Amino acid sequence: MKSQIEATVLSQRQLATGIYDMWIEAGEEMTGARPGQFVTLYCEDGARILPRPISLCEIDGTRIRLVYRTAGAGTREFAQWQAGRQVRLMGPLGNGFPIREENALLIGGGIGIPPLLELAKRLPGQKTAVLGYRDRELFLREEFSLHAPVEIATEDGSAGVKGNVLDVIRQKSLEAQVIYACGPTPMLRAVKAYALEKKIRCYLSLEERMACGIGACLACVCRSTEVDEHTGVHNKRICKDGPVFEAREVEL
């Protein structure tokens, strides 16, 4: 029987403005975790009752790395945690990215970048990472460059190409047989359109407000192209059926 996991914070540091990097010892359950899966992390403050979903940035045996953005009081609480702290989490949850042995583009925007790092490590074929940032705070870029050539876009033009990830892809005529993308919805929408136009297989990792994290509460649904087998309607559960979807399965 699965259960909530009592885990231990191993380290925590700040990577960039509002971006934190935490390693956690989370036990045997994590050894089979896949890139693109996530955990839900509980606050200690009892007034914050719901766990926060955070994607796995790296998986190293029983240890997991979470790179997350402080977005509210809950994630600000996480950012205070230091090595040795006991915490509660559930996971690994969700489906994760399918590993394909093809020429791949990994497209990440903002806090959608971290879940692609473990994927970059594991993809066996040729691959290029296209990372979109707000400004010159290029967190994780060097770690990606250990596994793949990296192209950068920044909104303010302070590094790489000024613009978004698709500007880079078109400007550099980057080719691929498969795209893996995670980032804000407008970016995913544009990536999906590009993939359809170029007839490239495309996997998108989606995000939505969650409550249970395991498929029961139906809070975190996305619109599906076809009637979903489980829900019986045009909705898929991001926590359980995703967070990774083949782009044609979902409407954004």
Add this chain to the structure above:
Amino acid sequence: MNTSVNLAGVVLKNPVMTASGTFGSGAEYGEYVDLNRLGAVVTKGVANVPWEGNPTPRVAEVTGGMLNAIGLQNPGIDVFCRRDIPYLRQFDTKIIVNVCGKTENDYLEVVERLADEPVDLLEINISCPNVKEGGIAFGQDPKAVEHITAQIKKKARQPVIMKLSPNVTDIAEMARAAEAGGADILSLINTLTGMKIDIHRRSFVLANKTGGMSGPAIKPIALRMVYQAAHAVQIPVIGMGGIVTAEDAIEFILAGAAAVSIGTANFMYPDATLRVIEGIEAYMRRYGVKDIGELVGAV
């Protein structure tokens, strides 16, 4: 020590069940909880046809609780009968099917469809605050409560639980109306209508603008209403609203609840139901309570 409770002739091994909408139809939480240990599983609301539910965001956290506006998304009674009932029947627990509808006929169609299904009790949701038609529209007027209860009782083969809304002026009046309509059991409270605003975006956090509030923050209100309802009627009352621990559950039982439901706490601890069951047993041992019935309404 006897923890079993009798609800309109249906005997539950203990008074702890899940609250509708927080536990799916059991399969997801079945990976975390031995469903055989539960008094009953109360399913997510099911309608005569599939419902798409509301746009997202559907949930928001608030201090000590949460808001939800799922909008009763469900796969419809056909899928439910084909897939969810056989799944639950594998376990030694009672099955309580939560029924929702937009019109009186919607409810009756589901109730009739369930007549020959192996389910133990029906819970009629006349208190969902998140759908435009039906739901709460049947639950805020005592005449409407009595009427729909009576119509459902004519068709139902299983004993009927009427689930009441707390978004009313006088809960005792609603409880008496349901009893007058022939309800076998009452359950309360459903969620309290609430709202959250994002001051940075100057917009509502929920796509539906309002949502039903649940979680530990609503417990004192729920407890007061369960007490009032239990003292207004002769039929059993299932208490719920913010129960997280066994201590919470015992408060509801002392206030007059014959059984309790665990809802939002499942999101806090996937095994919340088992923690409550074990805690109630420990309490009974500590105080030498031989039968849980001794505690019901004992304040």
